[in-house]
Amino acid sequence: MLQAVQIVISGAAQGCIYGLIALGLVLIYKTTETVSFAHGELMMLGAFSGFGLMMLGGFPFWLAFVATVLAMGVFGIALERVVIRPILGQPAFTLVMLTIGIGYVARGLVTMIPGIGTETHTLPVPYKDQTWNVGALVLNVEQMVVIVATAILCAALYAMFRYTRVGVAMQAASQNQLAAYYMGIPVKLMFSLIWAISAAVAAIAGVLLAPVSLIDINLGFIGLKAFAAAVLGGFGSIPGALVGGVTIGLIELFSGAYLPQGFKDVAAYVVLLIVLAVRPQGMFGTITRKKV
Numbered sequence: 001m002l003q004a005v006q007i008v009i010s011g012a013a014q015g016c017i018y019g020l021i022a023l024g025l026v027l028i029y030k031t032t033e034t035v036s037f038a039h040g041e042l043m044m045l046g047a048f049s050g051f052g053l054m055m056l057g058g059f060p061f062w063l064a065f066v067a068t069v070l071a072m073g074v075f076g077i078a079l080e081r082v083v084i085r086p087i088l089g090q091p092a093f094t095l096v097m098l099t100i101g102i103g104y105v106a107r108g109l110v111t112m113i114p115g116i117g118t119e120t121h122t123l124p125v126p127y128k129d130q131t132w133n134v135g136a137l138v139l140n141v142e143q144m145v146v147i148v149a150t151a152i153l154c155a156a157l158y159a160m161f162r163y164t165r166v167g168v169a170m171q172a173a174s175q176n177q178l179a180a181y182y183m184g185i186p187v188k189l190m191f192s193l194i195w196a197i198s199a200a201v202a203a204i205a206g207v208l209l210a211p212v213s214l215i216d217i218n219l220g221f222i223g224l225k226a227f228a229a230a231v232l233g234g235f236g237s238i239p240g241a242l243v244g245g246v247t248i249g250l251i252e253l254f255s256g257a258y259l260p261q262g263f264k265d266v267a268a269y270v271v272l273l274i275v276l277a278v279r280p281q282g283m284f285g286t287i288t289r290k291k292v
Contacts, residue, residue, distance in 0.1 A: 040223020
């Protein structure tokens with residue numbers, strides 16, 4: 001029982017990372033109907049940015065964390081306006097290939113940084129390797145920070161979408177762009193803000209994951225598991241993205257503990273195939289129909 005509880009905590013922490021990346025995927029999809037396969041690389045850029053500010057810029061951790069989130073938010077706006085916006089309205093396949101290309105470009109640019117891009121790094125946070133003892137249970141502080149930070153961020157996003165004018169405007173733009181435009185909502189600005197929030201959330205996921213995992217250019221491949229989490233929860237559901245992420249994290253950790261070696265690495269994709277075959281809309285998704 002103690003081992004199962006430890007696995008649940010570790011799986012929930014890992015799943016929170018998947019859920020944060022999946023959250024960005026869902027936000028972008030709800031507003032632009034674009035599936036961004038570059039979101040894992042945005043997380044990777046956030047992790048490298050935090051590392052660079054701390055190790056090269058001499059920033060303390062919390063200042064580096066805030067600066068990274070703000071910088072990635074600005075980067076998300078620039079990415080939407082310069083790269084994504086000009087091809088909106090093109091076939092979905094074009095947008096998918098564009099986001100895949102953005103991911104490759106991001107990895108290539110980071111690789112070109114001397115002494116950083118080709119090496120593996122770890123982020124020296126104040127709570128590195130600390131543990132809490134609760135009876136016989138040993139809690140890793142790094143994992144607990146991930147879980148608590150994810151809960152706080154989700155509560156903040158819920159409050160923004162529920163109680164602020166900007167949040168309500170974003171919801172309106174995602175539900176009906178034309179009606180929102182006629183009501184005076186700056187739809188294009190809402191799109192830019194959604195990309196900014198999505199990139200900032202990905203950066204938060206990268207900085208939270210960096211102390212637990214190692215930072216390298218392949219960190220962005222976690223985005224593929226986040227895609228599975230988004231599909232599992234329902235690609236149009238924000239709560240579903242988080243639930244799907246935690247579910248994938250738990251399945252991975254329990255697979256690694258109780259199933260044959262190697263199954264852990266493919267567990268997320270097995271779940272993805274089963275969901276697509278049995279319930280394509282996901283746990284919280286709905287079936288939509290369009291008249292043509």
